[in-house]
Amino acid sequence: MSIEKNEEFRPKIVAFCCNWCSYAGADLAGSSRMTYSADVKIIRVPCSCRVNPMFILRAFERGADGVIMCGCHPGDCHYTSGNYYARRRMTLLFSMLDYIGVESGRTRVEWVSAAEGAKFSETMHEFVDKITSLGKNVRLEDLRCRNL
Amino acid sequence: MKTEQKRAEMIKEISGVNPLKCMKCGKCSASCPSYNEMDIKPHQFVSYVINEDIESLAESKSLWKCLSCFACVERCPRDVKPGKLIDAARQIVVRERGRNYLLADEIPELVDPDTPQQLLVSALRRYRR
Amino acid sequence: MQEFVEATSQAGDSSHLATARQRESQTRVINRAKELLADGTVARVLGWKAGDLPYNPEPAYFEKEEDFADFVYNGFCGANLSKYMIEASKLEGKTLVCLKPCDTYSFQELMKEHRVDRDKAYIIGVGCKGKLDIEKIKAMGIKGIKSISGAEIEDGAETLTIDTIYGEKTCSYADAMLERCHVCKGKDHVIFDETIGESKETNDGDRFTEVEKIEAMSPEEKFAFFQKELSKCIRCNACRNVCPACSCRKCVFDSNKFDSEQKANVDSFEEKMFHIIRAFHVAGRCTDCGECSRVCPQGIRLHLFNRKFIKDINELYGEYQAGADLEPRTPLTDYNVEDAEPGIVAERG
């Protein structure tokens, strides 16, 4: 594609955001013009508990360099308890990824409320910096998809 | 970068303070025990740094009148902490002079171990003028 | 005692294994099974029948008295029969199933998930003194095996005597045991209608030692380790098919729900993906029965994935043994407001 840049390393980052808190927090970051890297692309899910580990592995498989999941703060879930389940699932998944040698910095969970636009922007800054320093994800990439 | 700009940046870096957070409430000046001795008042320090007029700060009496009591640091509601700015300005002046009057090895014996470290350092800067 | 000996002679000496005296437990199971079949309590018996080699008995149904000629129960009967009860539960009448102590955990976990019907099962808890791994025996250079004695359940002997075409060889029973038996969950059956035979304490290791060793590696070493281990995978699905927790009617890797249908492996990540997902799907439900590692034709130590999850669950959410009870919630379908944050993974280093 023509708008593909091939200069310095630009990480691909997928952010899963729950509709009620984090997506709204990202909206607030936008309406407050709090910039963060364009490398972050947000996927809206109803709740952090909708995020299947398969989605995260798939993102890595397809060449994502980092995956971050954002949800309502524990205790503030719109669906009462969704983020509690998500918290356990992600903790175990991240631990497993770490166990097979995927750098733990490539995965992150952050709780961002609808009022925390600044936190959203800061978190994305930090995460992009972290992924940039880790460099390209080669450990989990699917070879077939590289040259699509 | 101009010298004054550089010095202002240096003050922000050393102090870790963002002077733009100041809301000009004056609680620092209200708390300062050396207020009457000072030509530039604690709450004015912020604007000198913002306006990059570090020369005036360096020349001021206030720089050496600050007791480093940290009342302003303690009470500042905006996390601006003019005491830290003053201390940073002092440090810049000392650095520019480039002289030490006391050897580092001599210091521990002279000091009460309960003294807060930051107080000690800023007091040293102040009294070795 | 007298009648058991008689019963043994009735059953005939059809197995490859040695003397009648040593087959006391097997005989008792057979007799009891026949009794229950005869009085109509059960419609069939799920046990192991002798295979074509002295060390590969296989799960089988026994419905008629004459079928029992092939019935065996010895140190090579590692197969966990609880998963077969999913299908057996759909059959008419009760099925008598022989479960070793560790198998009962799987059965209870399946009960919790409504996959097996307790009312359709008559459980005979059979004794176990540790199950044998033929690969370990072969690894000792013992080839051309004709018959093996000492693998019987009641045998007090610590030694296996192996008659090979090159002559008689011996090896220590413990050395030939499956890895899982060295970290055995215990001698007790958690669910049964009756028990036959004694079990032996075989636990002489810590099941998390290997996991800890890997955890201590650098990311590069970890990656290299799993790359090496998993590059052996041929995606035969044996691990999935044998696993009592992997009992989905249709596996996600066979359905189009995640676009993961019939995916061929291109590089080692494909296996990682498969094995991570498989381990994740059984996390909190895996009883650590060790069948996955036992059946892997490539000798991949698949239990290393499951045990990692078990270890994390124990450390983060409190000690948990799947199948130990019938509480409906598993660690992944439960939570505590004070749970650790996912950031703990990075903090632990």
Added chain:
Amino acid sequence: MQRIGVFVCHCGTNIAATVDVKKVAEMALHEPGVVHAEDYAYMCSEAGQELIHKAIKEKHLTGLVVCSCSPRMHETTFRNAAEKAGLNPYMVEIANIREHCSWIHKDIEEATEKAVILMRAAIAKVNLDAPLKPGESHVTKRALVIGGGIAGIQTALDIAEAGYPVDIVEKTPSIGGRMSQLDKTFPTLDCSSCILTPKMGEVNAHPNINIYTYSEVESVSGFVGDFTVEIRRKARSVDMDKCTGCGVCQDKCPSKKTPSEFNRGLGTRSAIYTPFAQAVPNVPVIDRDACIKFKTGKCGICSKVCLAGAIDYDQTDEIVTEKYGAIVVATGFDMIKLDKYDEYAYSQSKDVITSLELERIMNAAGPTGGHLERLSDGKAPKEIVFIQCVGSRCADDRGKSYCSKVCCMYTAKHAMLIRDKYPDVNVTVFYIDVRTPGKNFDEFYRRAVEEYGVNYIKGQVGKVIPQPDGKLLVQGADLLDNKQILKEADMVVLAAAIEPNPDVRKIATMLTASIDTNNFLTEAHAKLRPVESPTAGIFLSGVCQGPKDIPETVSQAGAAAVKAIGLLAKDKLLTNPCTAQSDELLCNGCSQCANVCPYGAITYENKEVNDHGIREIRRLAVVNDALCQGCGACTVTCPSGAMDLQGFSNRQILAEVDAICR
């Protein structure tokens, strides 16, 4: 294959200045399924919607992607537009290229690239979209108001007037809230209770209003239109039907040493008490921690003197379960604790007080009978200092980051009232800024200065030092004169920050209403939906949403009531069709999904299935669409992938992932 139309909005220059909208539209045509793409200045305008309508009709579109602002803003607009043109509204996806792109990126090339990727993800999702039909749920025509202050009172009255039954749950023994503690109100100086008590009476008498005082919300379940709420009615120890409110029990009660909550601890009350004389209901409660009968078993005087026989020591807490269609939160505020502000000597001197305490001192029914006096020695003060912004506008964790909004005005009020009643008292106000946006507000403040001679000093106070002679030495700064000021005062009044009632977090959790880091409830949209919580059926009234004064609270209370009435007026609600669905052929019947469902929406049935020729009875998960709220917890728990979420299906999210990582 879908026939997708892509519409790229310029949003004036909001998007177009940073994103090359033409290029985005052009790139859309290369995507699978896209048969139409165009850009327009304002897609949400009538003209923009007309373009969509036309394209749907002319190009026979089966799906839409609108690249515009956040779906939280205009998703409904575009869904409605699609529906008008005969397209299923759930065949519309929004690519958020404003909040998530143009507004946060500066480089045009970079922003355009990202916009294209976001658009691709939306196209990938639409390709897998299926038409959905919302179900219907009924509406219980009854409202619950949590909190009986002026916000709750006004909301309840407005809803009741519209003809719907309302219940008020109030934690304390009487409704009235903070306003009942105030003496006068700014800027008109009318007496607070003179305007509040008639409203309290009205609530009490209203046939549509039922008040639960001394009660708390215990649990909330259900969803918009059909909430089930358990209310704990704490044991009052007084029979509400028998009590005549004569007050004899309170007079005769021998235990009179308990600090009065109503008087902010400045006075005392009896163990059996009504918080204040005009309490509604005028039925006392027994404070069991203070009551001698409850502590020692002896006494029972109140029971003996009660001619109505209303005292009931054996009463127990009672749980009332009620159904509601709408819930209004009106939990109000309290003042922050001042324990982190040692420099103002609040805990060291009785003569350093908060403004709410001053309200009680100035009030004729207060602890001093309305006489302005020092609490330490009862002497009349000559010199009073007011300190503004105590704990407001703080960047550190000692106070609150926000402006409490009401302090500037009530301080002007206090200063004016003191100068009016006691002309010989000097009043000094140390301020950082004086904020008076409001009708007649600045005029009011100027009057305090010009007509009443209140001395306003721009500068904060650094320290208040209690002197041995009982005076208070105030050390402050006058920033305009560049002087440090040392002033001896007899009394210091602190304008402490206000904060949401601490209980609100618990209530928000029960209601699954979102709440911000300051414990203020979050509104559905800061500008356009200021009285609604993002959680459907929950409305916000008063300070629980943000600092505000009485007129603002009353307006918001009315607005919240109107929103609640709008909901109650409906007979049926359309339910979110993005619910979970179980694939019968894949379901194991393992019950794991039911374990995680927060709504109990999943049940199990034995059903006959035909699985590729095999007919058998299986235990299968069944989702109740009316109960399912679409969180998706079950979908991840399901190992076989049988459970999937409509509108956010596994394959759709994976398609988005693929599009982004492409």
